[in-house]
Amino acid sequence: MKSELPAGPGTPDELYSRLFSNMVMQYASMAFMFMGKSPHPETGETIKDLDAAQMFISQLEMLQVKTKHNLTPQEESILKQSLMTMRLAFVESIEPEEQAPPVAAQTSPAAKASPAPPAPPSPSTSSSPDTVPPAASEPAPTPAEEDERKKFVKKY
Numbered sequence: 342m343k344s345e346l347p348a349g350p351g352t353p354d355e356l357y358s359r360l361f362s363n364m365v366m367q368y369a370s371m372a373f374m375f376m377g378k379s380p381h382p383e384t385g386e387t388i389k390d391l392d393a394a395q396m397f398i399s400q401l402e403m404l405q406v407k408t409k410h411n412l413t414p415q416e417e418s419i420l421k422q423s424l425m426t427m428r429l430a431f432v433e434s435i436e437p438e439e440q441a442p443p444v445a446a447q448t449s450p451a452a453k454a455s456p457a458p459p460a461p462p463s464p465s466t467s468s469s470p471d472t473v474p475p476a477a478s479e480p481a482p483t484p485a486e487e488d489e490r491k492k493f494v495k496k497y
Contacts, residue, residue, distance in 0.1 A: 361412075362419050365401065369423045372397035376434040391434060398427050 351359075373379045375394035377387050405420050412420070 358413060358416055361416050365404075365419055365423050368397050368401050369427055372401075372427050373430060376430055378430055378434070389434070391431070394427075394431060394434070398424070398431060401427070 370379070372394045374381060375388060375390045375397065377389035380387055401420065401424055405424065408416075408420075
């Protein structure tokens, strides 16, 4: 039996291409909704169900593998771009949950304003008699200088 295609301009291949693109966009929309990136269309509420979002991403990944070398360049592009965007959004959705605020961020503003006392020199370092320890020759860094130095610290 031959299935009936919806009426519309174009050949059956063009129609299937539009349907494929529409399906990819629907899966992407559902994944974004479950990541909390877009509101639920009926309720307007934000939902965060990362397991459901991962399921939609995995289904599109499976579709990409199963249709390899069987899609038009436009279909491949839509699928590839959608997956890339969804993966990045998924990582962004996970990161805030994994990162706990540092202990220093939970202290009072007054404690943040006063610089920490300099660390005492370690006993393993030897200095010659005519050199001055760095703490005595340079003033203590201001909070702004400390923030400037912290900019380039790697966080894992």
